[in-house]
Amino acid sequence: DWNMPDYISEAVEKIRAQVGSDEVILGLSGGVDSSVAAALIHRAIGDQLTCVFVDHGLLRLDEGKMVMDMFAKNLGVKVIRVDAEAQFMGKLAGVTDPEQKRKIIGGEFVEVFDQESGKLTSAKWLAQGTIYPDVIESAGKGKKGQTIKSHHNVGGLPEHMKLKLLEPLRELFKDEVRKLGVALGLPHDMVYRHPFPGPGLGVRILGEVKKEYADLLRRADAIFIEELRNTPYEYVAGQAVDEEQLPKNWYEATSQAFAVFLPVKSVGVMGDGRTYEYVVALRAVQTQDFMTAHWAHLPHALLGKVSNRIINEVRGINRVVYDISGKPPATIEWE
Ligand code: XMP
Numbered sequence: 001d002w003n004m005p006d007y008i009s010e011a012v013e014k015i016r017a018q019v020g021s022d023e024v025i026l027g028l029s030g031g032v033d034s035s036v037a038a039a040l041i042h043r044a045i046g047d048q049l050t051c052v053f054v055d056h057g058l059l060r061l062d063e064g065k066m067v068m069d070m071f072a073k074n075l076g077v078k079v080i081r082v083d084a085e086a087q088f089m090g091k092l093a094g095v096t097d098p099e100q101k102r103k104i105i106g107g108e109f110v111e112v113f114d115q116e117s118g119k120l121t122s123a124k125w126l127a128q129g130t131i132y133p134d135v136i137e138s139a140g141k142g143k144k145g146q147t148i149k150s151h152h153n154v155g156g157l158p159e160h161m162k163l164k165l166l167e168p169l170r171e172l173f174k175d176e177v178r179k180l181g182v183a184l185g186l187p188h189d190m191v192y193r194h195p196f197p198g199p200g201l202g203v204r205i206l207g208e209v210k211k212e213y214a215d216l217l218r219r220a221d222a223i224f225i226e227e228l229r230n231t232p233y234e235y236v237a238g239q240a241v242d243e244e245q246l247p248k249n250w251y252e253a254t255s256q257a258f259a260v261f262l263p264v265k266s267v268g269v270m271g272d273g274r275t276y277e278y279v280v281a282l283r284a285v286q287t288q289d290f291m292t293a294h295w296a297h298l299p300h301a302l303l304g305k306v307s308n309r310i311i312n313e314v315r316g317i318n319r320v321v322y323d324i325s326g327k328p329p330a331t332i333e334w335e
Helices: 004-019 032-048 063-074 085-092 098-118 132-139 144-154 174-183 211-230 300-313
Strands: 023-028 049-055 078-083 123-127 164-166 256-270 273-286 317-322
Touching (some): 004 032, 004 164, 023 098, 032 049, 032 123, 032 174, 049 063, 049 098, 063 078, 085 098, 211 256, 211 273, 211 300, 211 317, 256 317, 300 317
Parallel strands (some): 023 123, 123 164, 273 317
Antiparallel strands (some): 256 273
């Protein structure tokens, strides 16, 4: 157990000693690790840090704006936002295979990041939010998430750049990274968010990805998350939660929760009209390590409210279903 202010000043000194007056680039994803790394490095070297934030159009509702507000506006970090939505949608058009989609998104991400960071010709360092579990994992066999993560983190920067790696979180576990983030002034809710996969909504839209689908999914997902956060937790038999430290609300009581877009249409009624629209599935799981997971026994009243709100507020969705599959045999994501 370490003392946070001491830890921060030591880490800051170390970064300063390492980079001197050099310039540093960092790829910001909106995730916890890269965000905390950015906040820490900015604390150490201020304007010598430039962040590149690639918005692939597969982020959650208002996520891009949130990242820019937090870093550029509140913390005064230099952030270059690359709006690459159209480019990603173009590459994904007509592609339905899940692994193919992952490859395209990962590959395109590296391409866009390299292109932007290649313009910052004075940079000598590439900073990454690598944490201790990443270090251990990449020493062993890579798993699915790791391949993508290494894409995001390492990239394949142009040979001529020959950047040196700056990885100030390499010795920290996730819970330590979160505490550090809060101590550096990042909002608690951001730092304690559920994990979000690198390919984003790309693996939560089944089959072909389209902007129209992503827009519907973002809104449905935001309603689900909002209701999870706003509904106080109550213990239900069979819940896999720590009874010593009861969660405050259902967002905290679940390890990961999200909506999935199903590109099939079903019939519904509205007023005296018939509708024929898309389906959204809700997924919420509880897990320690994400290798196995239980579906969360969310209260029926909560599920009912989320369903009503999505159907009433998101034109284009007329049916909501709840996923009651455990992992294994199902995976947490649907693709
Ligand atoms: P599955 O669906 O395999 O997910 O049960 C386990 C955990 O890994 C995350 N996940 C990914 N993360 N890139 C990532 O960065 C990916 O391609 C990817 N696929 C799954 C998933 O969100 C869950 O937390």
